[in-house]
Amino acid sequence: MIWKTIKVNFHRLGSPPTFYRLAEVLAPWLWGGFAVCAAIGLYQALYVVPPDYQQSDSFRILYIHVPSAWQAMAGYVVMAILAVIALVWRIRTVEIMAMAGAPIGAAFTFICLATGSLWGRPMWGTWWAWDARLTSMLVLLFIYLGIMGLYAAFEDRRKGARVACILILVGIVNIPIIHFSVEWWTTLHQGATIRLFSGESTLHASMMPPLVWMTIAVKLMFGAALLDRARNDLLDQDRRKGWVQSRLGETT
Amino acid sequence: MIPDFEYAFYVWTSYGIFAVVIAWQFIQPRLRKRRIEAEVREERALQTGSYE
């Protein structure tokens, strides 16, 4: 019985007006959640946590750099899952969602690279190094831009989305490379200090809370922005259809 | 109010980049929605011949 409801609702999401309504309702909550978590996280990051013994205040960049990096990768994985669904079931709203994730993922990758440079300059003396993790993050940025460019280059939006979904799936190889790059190669970038499953993290407990809040905040924001952009794409593609016309007829 | 950090430039620039990018991700869809709605209204006005 539950399985049947799940299936029915899954396919209902394929209906543009239903999806639009859902996104319209859900997005403000996600933005609100982001605002709360970010406020708490930023306050703790800037005022509560004491300066680091070795890096003094520049380590506070961690609270922007790390959540953005994690979200850049997590966002790509979300897009890859959506891409599989889009290619297998050919659901238009899922194609739109997969494409909507790319600009946001690119934005987070950019934040990660920029804040990384700003952290690296005072601490390690260089804005950039061609080591494994930095290079593979840069590669991720180019893959995101490639997905956006490929999607934009097609006149037929549905075909463009599906071709770009193939590209998303090809590029997924990069994600494990980024993640394990600090283990496989000796790099300038530091190794993994935060362990989710395998025991003690080497980051001090007093420094953890803002990181947790910012990570949650960034995930909520990704979801909110994804729904916003997907809604707009759907509106744009369906502008001549009945449901859009009647919806906009109400508001004018 | 604003704490005095060592490496203040780098820290604040990082947080600033974060704020600007997130703000853009919030604003851009709203701007685009407004533009799409205006275009749809324009097209409908062209068809019905009624401009207000």
Added chain:
Amino acid sequence: MIVSSMSALIARDLRLAVRHGGESLMPLIFLFSVIILIPLGVGPGPNLLSAIAPGMIWVAALLSSLLALENLFRPDLDDGTLEQWWIGQCPAGALVVARLFSHWLITAVPVIVFAPLAAQMLYLPAEALPVLVLSLLIGTPVLSLVGGLAAALTLGTNRGSVLLSILVFPLIVPVLIFATGAVSAAADGMSASAHLGLLASLLILAITLVPLATSAALRLNIE
């Protein structure tokens, strides 16, 4: 059936390449332009040149691979031959592999053959030469595979060429890193087996996944 279809396609591609004589020499022209012009730009010092030699030769290989990608599938799409790949008995994936193989023969083999000469001109130590040729043998097929995938993805677009290059670059970065790393290691007298092993694993990954993705992309773009 499959083998005869594939060899027919390869033979046709090679015949066309021979007829377009001048264009087919571009890989060699690229290679020798790179090794003549760059020393003119950075100075003839042997230490510098031998240090950048692996990268230079590999960039030449990459550029010659990129050049032929634009027209890898487009002429066949335009005259309708590409659709035939899905109608006949031979699976389209096999024909994709055949097309990529002929691309490799035309763009990479000249570079591989002349790479030792180019390396000598750049003062690369003799012990690095076998590793150079080996890295090219293992790595250039990956270039052809990934390039072919990018060409298939951008087939349905109008302004494909810039986009094609943008798509290819991030995907072949690991190939370049491992290949040039292998040659540099060998030039320093160290073992290149780790680099070459990783390069080989990239080739295996590419050869199993890319033909599938490429024929899916072509299928989409034919409609």
